Amino acid sequence: MRRTALIATLWLNLQFVASSARSVAVGFHRFGLGAINSSPSTPEPSAHQPTPPSSKGHLQFTSANNLRILSLRGGDIIPISSLSQVESIIHQSSDRNILVVLDFTANDCPPCKMIAPIYTDMSDLEEFTEKGVVFLNVNVNDNPDVAKRYGVDGWPTFVLFKNGKKVGEIVGGQAAKAGLYSLVAKHA
Incomplete structure (x- = not known):
């Protein structure tokens, strides 16, 4: 019985971690945080990737101090x-x-x-x-x-x-x- 409870607890923890990782990844993509460049003139890789359906609008960093609206x-x-x-x-x-x-x-x-x-x-x-x-x-x-x-x-x-x-x-x-x-x- 304890083994089943332990397995169930581990499985729930893994589901939580996987869900959290997906949320972080979506958040990074949604707000363009994966495209931090040192030069604003360098094209951002995320600008050429299709936006997932769940991401409707986002901001993108072109440099550490320069936040602009990508779309x-x-x-x-x-x-x-x-x-x-x-x-x-x-x-x-x-x-x-x-x-x-x-x-x-x-x-x-x-x-x-x-x-x-x-x-x-x-x-x-x-x-x-x-x-x-x-x-x-x-x-x-x-x-x-x-x-x-x-x-x-x-x-x-x-x-x-x-x-x-x-x-x-x-x-x-x-x-x-x-x-x-x-x-x-x-x-x-």
Whole structure:
């Protein structure tokens, strides 16, 4: 009996390790961490490899200090860490006629927590991933300058940009629950 329990425990541990290794490998590929080069002009090997279906958008390092967007495809919610990152994504998206949705949230915001799973589900919808809609998340506690730059003083607030111009805004969890899908669908 002990031997069976030991074998079962070992098997479960091996499954966990294998699953963790796959997750790490997918994460490395998804975020382009396998392509760290010393020269930005050197083509990245991952740029020539097909993206697996589970990887919908990713960032890639071209040098230790230079993070750039390799491709803007929908599906992932990109956490924002600076104002320059938001502006860069909006600019790159405008060159490609891609809709960008900014979700402004706060740590102590119950409506933000209520709408978060809906926003996540929306980012995974095929109709938006096929059109390349880019979903961003701005934590205003960590990035008050981003909220100030876009005139956001209540949360959750969703601001939509297309071709570098603001095309829509929804303030409040209930308003977003009722109308965010329609607004994104209209501009996607």
